[in-house]
Amino acid sequence: MLKALFLVALALVPIPALAQTVDNDDVTINKLLVVPQGGQFEAGRQMSIQVDITSSRQDSILYIVQVKDQDGYTDYLGWEEVSFTGQRSFELPWTPQKEGRYIIQVFVWDGLSTPKPLSKASAGFLDVAGVSSVARCVGAAVCFSGTVTRITDGDTIRVNNIAIRLALVNTPERGEPGYKEATDFTAALCPVGSTALVDEDDGQQAGSYGRMVAKVFCGDKMLNAELLESGHAVASTNFCDESEFASEPWAHKYGCR
Ligand SMILES: [Ca+2]
Ligand SMILES: [Ca+2]
Incomplete structure (x- = not known):
């Protein structure tokens, strides 16, 4: 069976309050993307949160992904310190446990010990379905x-x-x-x-x-x-x-x- 892979590009919405504190433009978040493993945005299914960043800094940077549920609670917080110049894509795994709308935010900081924002934050919405409401194929048989x-x-x-x-x-x-x-x-x-x-x-x-x-x-x-x-x-x-x-x-x- 051919499994369709759904890609959803989240709208990039700069957050003004954070944007004001950015004093350089050598780091840019190009894209925020969520890809479900196996085709559906469904509770209990692992998603890959993919972040595409361009950096011209020689020093390492820290990118942070925060996922909040519709009640404002943080459902997931992940980060990684990376060192590169040019454009790179990174991904972090996240498994939503319940259905609903989630807000996904990405920040780039100097580092954990020097929490200085380096780029405008990006954010987007993602709607996750409940398991019971989704009819889907599993396995490889007919x-x-x-x-x-x-x-x-x-x-x-x-x-x-x-x-x-x-x-x-x-x-x-x-x-x-x-x-x-x-x-x-x-x-x-x-x-x-x-x-x-x-x-x-x-x-x-x-x-x-x-x-x-x-x-x-x-x-x-x-x-x-x-x-x-x-x-x-x-x-x-x-x-x-x-x-x-x-x-x-x-x-x-x-x-x-
Ligand atoms: Ca089957
Ligand atoms: Ca029977």
Whole structure:
């Protein structure tokens, strides 16, 4: 699967109060960029904060990155003392733990012991999504978006006429208590004709009785987890050892360790 890499150039907004204290122009912050590992700006995912600086100083400089959340709390503070002349790019890792808007600021100082600003500060906003609201592919096995063509029962559906058995969950069989409720639940969340994202379980690519074993997203909901949360399914913990998804929070919550 080809993973798209999203790049977001943050708007460079000089901060006047700091800009006034700058008495030279031999250091410039050219660019502030945040690149998520694997494609999405999503809570829990590591981001690379990239700073592009031009310096004509012979001495080392200190660049500082500060990330504040929307309530003004500092979520991340990182710095590095570097020595170079010309233009260079640097990066620091940051993993937001929750969704929301973050303010990212970059400063360049003389050094930690001589905190004299050397350039105008730059800042930008970044919106990070919550994990649950993002449908995405993980792993290297099949992942596709298609149309729900049939609801077989609670844990088996067809997407683009391909039979999909939901990974790590089991709903009652025909004739068992709860069969109809589970089937109706799945049909309501992923109606025939709607669009679903199917992420094959990399650990169970052999399938199950001719069906692809997968995680299915309908809109912003993950069907596997929703069936467990609503009590219409039980976790198939005997597949935890094989499943690609066993370490995900929803699987953990229902018994995969
Ligand atoms: Ca997968
Ligand atoms: Ca079943």
